[in-house]
Amino acid sequence: MSGAAGSGREPDAQLGQFLLAQASRAGLSARDIAERFQALANQEASRIKDGADVPADPISEMSFSKSHLDRLYKGSVPPPSRRFLATFLEITSRAAGIRPEHHRELYERADALLALELRNRRNRRAVNSSATSQVPTDALVATLQMQLELERTQRTEERLRWALSDTQILMQTLLRIISALRDIITEVDTKLRLYATQESDAQATAKDHRIQAQSYKVAAEAQFDRVNQRRRLLEALWDQAHGNLQRLALHAEATDIPSLSADLALPPIPQPEEFHTQSTLVDIAVALGKVQEHNEAEEQVILELQNAIMADMPLKPDDELNILVAATRLTDERTRRTALLTLLEDWPQRRETRDTLVRLAHDEQSEIRRMTAWSLAERWAGDLAARDALIALARDSGENVRETAVLGLAEGWAGDLVARDALIALARDSGENVRETAVLGLAEGWAGDLVARDALIALVHDDDVYVRMAVAESLADIWLDDAIADTALQMLNCDASPSVRWAAQKEVSTHSGRHGGSPQETDCGDNILLAVRVHTGHGLPESLPVLDRLHRGIAFDAGITVLLGANATGKTVLLHALGLLAPRLTTDLSPSHNPSDLSRKLSKLLEVAWNEQRTLECAYYMGNFKFDPRKAKPQASGAESWMEQWSAFMRDRQGSNHLLLLDEPAANVDYEVRRLMCEHLNGLVNQGSQVIIASAQSSWIEVPTARVIRIDKRALRKWHY
Known part of the structure; x- marks a missing residue:
């Protein structure tokens, strides 16, 4: 991977050349790969027709024609999705007869090249942002x-x-x-x-x-x-x-x-x-x-x-608005998206832009409909035509589109009764993510509304643990003094999930302590770090979703606490900030990846509740454990081999009064390995350590000994395209 990163080619070309090399190794032309993509798309469509869930990134919506693949190899098209990479390498590895462990290495390398390309493109956009802030570039x-x-x-x-x-x-x-x-x-x-x-x-x-x-x-x-x-x-x-x-x-x-x-x-x-x-x-x-x-x-x-x-019917060269509006009608998804982004950047308040967004609410591509939902809320909050378009998107076939429509209605039409009723309907949606987001949207957009409260209480026995967690947090935060809400919270205090019970106990965010004072100390047993919080007006970037959670406070478990959130939500920033609270911080990262200035600033702003009976001696941050298949014993199972290397890795990092900060320690492993890891970590807890994990893996909720805290859901409305 380092060799690729250090080559003379641009990252765009590096990824394309890597994929071309895998295709050549498999003896597959671009047309062969396009045909196999189409076959997989047909199989997926058949499964969906038979009742399977629609994946977030369907193969049928990917670009995989021969001409597109040729341009992908040259690095002249936007970067593909991670699922595209996985599908591409699945095709080439199967054709080349590559072993599973080598296939995984190839995917990791491709994923690293993709991340490098995305970072490179973001840097180029940042460099050119001042030049493009007024009008689209020529x-x-x-x-x-x-x-x-x-x-x-x-x-x-x-x-x-x-x-x-x-x-x-x-x-x-x-x-x-x-x-x-x-x-x-x-x-x-x-x-x-x-x-x-x-x-x-x-x-x-x-x-x-x-x-x-x-x-x-x-x-x-x-x-x-x-x-x-x-x-x-x-x-x-x-x-x-x-x-x-x-x-x-x-x-x-x-x-x-x-x-x-x-x-x-x-x-x-x-x-x-x-x-x-x-x-x-x-x-x-x-x-x-x-x-x-x-x-x-x-x-x-x-x-x-x-x-x-x-005559070629040329458009007026200075009529950029008409060019962009017309470009949103083209058949290519990427072109429509580019034109829409430029419209939103340069003509956000023009009536033509709003009408274009309302039209694109019926676009054939789900990602464009999702971006439309967000843009209507961000740019046209309060507009009735925009609201009605969002309500239509709330009935979209794509779950992620419906979820974004919920966020948009809560952001732009808080207090609107028509929007509220649309969210109440979505609280009964078949998608658990949509229901959870509807709960959070109702709580924040219609705080105190009794109809919204009753819609949340109706979900106390929802099948999804995240929905019940959201209900518990919302009732505790918004309807704390409401007798009916208190009865529902008592029911949630008996929930089978410890994470739901924690949320229902209102341990940090109390009605009287939301605007001042120190975090409320809790009876968390033997944990060293009890709770942390930050006030508003801290000067940190509000776009970082973890700060939304810190405003309300985070209470830690005596055993294992999992901070669950998507990438780029601030989990690592918080872990580093917690580590800086210790007298001594040990990390396995290179100096260039040591705690950032943002982490250092956050550590100084954190209000911390400590267990006065214990003294923190050392914090250890781990962010790069990797299983080495070459060291695995032939007679051992995959889970046993993984745990053997993990235990050896952690042997020198355990001890009494140690705070273990683990950043995505179980990425790309199955539930059995994660369960065994928790058993091992519980052993470290019994020896006096406290464990805080940051992860994007939602399967942590299935581990009974881990307390999961969501840190991103309520802050999604602060994200921008």
């Missing part, structure tokens, strides 16, 4: 114009294909009309020869029919020439449109387009009905009239297509 607008031109050219080429197909059908129809008229003229000439020796009404009628048929034949031949001339023009226009499409497809920022054929492959042509010699001249006259009308209409279409190709 390069961005030019790229979006190119995308619009590409989309328009694709549609124009497709219209030309169908116009040519219609033209061929019309030409065949006219040829049959002309043939039928020839037959009619021949038949009339035969009759006239029979009438040559006598003058009669039949002979006069036959002559009139011949004159009429001849005039129709001349008209049909003229219409045929007219159609044939249009066919030649269409073919020339198609050649030009096809050339434009090939030129645009070579652009580095071009999105996925269908494979381009070298020749004009027309849609299948249905055979028109045969004209019989008995067709009357009246029928032919009607048909010719329709042909003439059709020709006139098609020639108007030809003018439009000709203008679209010849």
Whole structure:
């Protein structure tokens, strides 16, 4: 991994070259991998149809076409998701016959390269932020114009294909009309020869029919020439449109387009009905009239297509708002997202932006709908049209979209009764994350509202432990003096989960101590560190979600406390700050990764409740334990081998009055290993240590001896795209 990081290529190219190397090793072309991605997407869709849960990052919504993979190898597309990496390497490793342990190493390397690429892109955005704070960059607008031109050219080429197909059908129809008229003229000439020796009404009628048929034949031949001339023009226009499409497809920022054929492959042509010699001249006259009308209409279409190709219909170069709004209608998800982000950055309060957001609430891509939900709340709080769009998103098929809609309604329409009723409906949602977020949204947006309180109490027996934890915390924080809420809290005090019981006991956040004083000391037994808290107005970045939890206080268990939160929520910052409270901090990290200035500042602002019967001697921060499969004993199971190395690693770090701060110690291990680790850590607790774990693994809630504290849910509304 260090070799990759130290190579001369940019991180974007490093990841692409790494993936290309794995594909080459497996002997798979970009087309082969695209086909296997599609097969996996079909299998996943079938499982979903049979009732399986929809994953957060469905394969069907990933970009995996041959052209996209080719650009991914070159580093000219946005970085893929972690699930894309896992799926890609699953395909290549299986084809190459790679062993599972080596496959895991490959994934770790790819994940490290992805993190490096994302960090590099964030740094570039930070460097360029001042240049892009007022208006979109010329390069961005030019790229979006190119995308619009590409989309328009694709549609124009497709219209030309169908116009040519219609033209061929019309030409065949006219040829049959002309043939039928020839037959009619021949038949009339035969009759006239029979009438040559006598003058009669039949002979006069036959002559009139011949004159009429001849005039129709001349008209049909003229219409045929007219159609044939249009066919030649269409073919020339198609050649030009096809050339434009090939030129645009070579652009580095071009999105996925269908494979381009070298020749004009027309849609299948249905055979028109045969004209019989008995067709009357009246029928032919009607048909010719329709042909003439059709020709006139098609020639108007030809003018439009000709203008679209010849003039290229350029947008005004200074009309960036119109360019961006138009770009949000393109078929490529990344382009629509880029255009939307720029609209939100440069024209956040324009009516066109709001209308675009309302329209994108029905976008086919769930991530764009999710971003739309957040943006409506952040930029258009209080607007009724925006509220109604969010309520519609609250019924979205995507769970993450519904969850974001809940956050948006609570953020932008707190106190609004229509928004409240929408959240109450979502408190009964099938997704536990949505229910939990609805509980938190109702508590913060409708504090004191009795209808909201009753909606929370109805979830006291919810199947999901996180939902019950959220109910307990919300009732304790918001409805502390409410008798009905107190009855519900008494029920939660008897919950089977220790984490729910802790939340219901109101140990740190008391009604009288929310704005001052020290953290309330608790009867936590023999733990060294009892509780911590910070006040508002501390000068720390409010966007750090862990601070929201610290405002309300965190009480620690005498045994194992797990601070559960997503990446970048501040778990490591808090662990380092806790370590700095000790007389001596030992860490297994390099000096460059020692506690940051933010951790040092936080450690000075923390209000701490200590156990006066014990004295902290040392804090140990562990952040890089890695299992070495080469040291595993052949006869031992995977869990036994892991625990053997873990126990040896921790042997020198245990002791009485030690505070063990473990940052993601059980990443990528199964429940059995995590359970054995907890047993080992409980042994260290019995020897006098206290254990605080920071993790993003939600499965910690299943460990009965660990107290789990959520640190991010209530702060999600502070996150920005």
